[in-house]
Amino acid sequence: MYKVNEVFETIQGEASYTGMPSIFVRLQGCPVGCAWCDTKQTWDVNDTYLVSLETTVEKKADSELWANASAEDIFALFQARGYQAKHVVITGGEPCMFDLNPLCTLLHANGYSTQIETSGTFEILAPAETWVTVSPKINMRGGYKVLTSAMQRADEIKHPVAMQKHVDELEQLFADSGVTPKLVYLQPISQKAKATKLAIDTCKAKNWRLSVQVHKYLGIN
């Protein structure tokens, strides 16, 4: 069973798939502890907040409510809701705390493409066709380390930045892991002007790409 915080249909707002109509499945639970995390409501799994899957879909605001659901339950929900998007983004929380093979395999068999948003701190259990976005978490409170296997599996790296230290840590990770990723995105933390300038200047200098969380500028999910 997967622990589901929310399911919604929107436009992917980050990195290579920006602009792609997508169904988001946000899973509950994350021990990594990024100070600037924009989804802190997904960190804890509290049995007091266990609800039905329907309830999580009808959320009007971020909350810690979550539901147990199988891959089949989640797919049935897409059909019941009449979602039209054919790309599914599995995020969290930290989705790689779950075995994502059953969900991705079922979705691929039904004509969907899949993408995972992960911190790279847990083994990635998903089919080869799944697009993997690793947003490596370096020196966060929870003390988790980015796995070299995650760096090797990544189709793209997306790194939130607010200060030069974050850029330096990323380059150190590339050196330590021996992985030189093909696609590197810098994402300004929380749309701050200083973070955005740093990201643009660094992208120009290193031939990396900018990812600006388009959904936040648009005021949509």
Ligand SMILES: C[S@@+](CC[C@H](N)C(=O)[O-])C[C@H]1O[C@@H](n2cnc3c(N)ncnc32)[C@H](O)[C@@H]1O
């Ligand atoms: C909320 S995380 C969930 C998936 C997974 N735990 C991870 O960190 O990749 C989804 C994406 O949002 C990014 N993110 C979280 N808070 C952010 C913020 N305040 N500003 C910019 N990006 C942020 C993360 O780095 C990650 O790329």
Ligand SMILES: Nc1nc2[nH]cc(C(=O)O)c2c(=O)[nH]1
């Ligand atoms: N529109 C939209 N795009 C996103 N890309 C990654 C997101 C995430 O929270 O993982 C996200 C999100 O929450 N909304």
Ligand code: SF4
């Ligand atoms: S790893 Fe992802 S969900 Fe977990 S705290 Fe960091 S940004 Fe938030």
Ligand SMILES: [Mg+2]
């Ligand atoms: Mg988000």
